[in-house]
Amino acid sequence: MTDDQLAAVLSRARVILLDFDGPICSLFAAYPASQVAADLRAAIEARFGEVPMLADVDGPLQLLRRYREVCSPEIATFAAETLRDCEVVAAGSAIPTPGATNVLESVRASGRPVAVVSNNSVEAVAAYLDWHQLRHCVDLVVARRVDMDPRLLKPDPYLPRQALAGIGIGAVHAVLVGDSISDIEAARAAGVPAIGYANKPGKREAQAHVGAHATVTAMTELVDALNKG
Structure with a gap:
């Protein structure tokens, strides 16, 4: 065009x-999305234990969707809050x-x-x-x-x-x-x-x-x- x-x-x-x-x-220039996903997964596991059916999921938004699909509302809400907080941190170093x-x-x-x-x-x-x-x-x-x-x-x-x-x-x-x-x-x-x-x-x-x-x-x-x- x-x-x-x-x-x-x-x-x-x-x-x-x-x-x-x-x-x-x-x-995610300084806080890569892959690290955000790892931190999100770690936060969930630290609080609720390992969540099944997530081994093949990459990316924070993909994880958020899967937590919503397979987990309790409590876990899904905690995941949404944790991802929000990670993204605010990322925004501080965004380019x-x-x-x-x-x-x-x-x-x-x-x-x-x-x-x-x-x-x-x-x-x-x-x-x-x-x-x-x-x-x-x-x-x-x-x-x-x-x-x-x-x-x-x-x-x-x-x-x-x-x-x-x-x-x-x-x-x-x-x-x-x-x-x-x-x-x-x-x-x-x-x-x-x-x-x-x-x-x-x-x-x-x-x-x-x-x-x-x-x-x-x-x-x-x-x-x-x-x-x-």
Whole structure:
């Protein structure tokens, strides 16, 4: 897709939905997701003993989903609280994505609202925005809550739909920027045009395959397109 076409996609959007881990920052840059998963598993085992049916599960969100599926509500809630706390710690050492702050400021300057739509915890997103003095650039944060069913996380369209309802705008007047396949799938299911942030080799093709309307390899491309639009 050409720069002009990317600008056209953005110009039609009256609200920008941004994923958090990827487009805004590298959340687990200093506290890797694999270590978060190990710490989550260790915390559960220290309090409740070893949980069966989890040996083949990798990744903190995958663990959270499985704890919800196979364990008691007490264990599932403790897992959600522990993952939330780990993500807040990770937010303290997260590395800002180059150009992300410029994107947030450019969108705000254009008069359009910004919503962060994330599978990470509300508290982690809020902590990062506060630590980097970006809260004024974000109108709404729609992210994982402790009491939330993990099945409602992206690729389910629940989070983008909540963001649209919170801002009061229709799906066709929004655009979602995300780096994962689940972001693009959630956007498509919610009827929201999607822009893929292809920050690793192979992502551009994968994002296009699942329906991304455009892809960028750097967030600065969005700034240029916003200024053009």
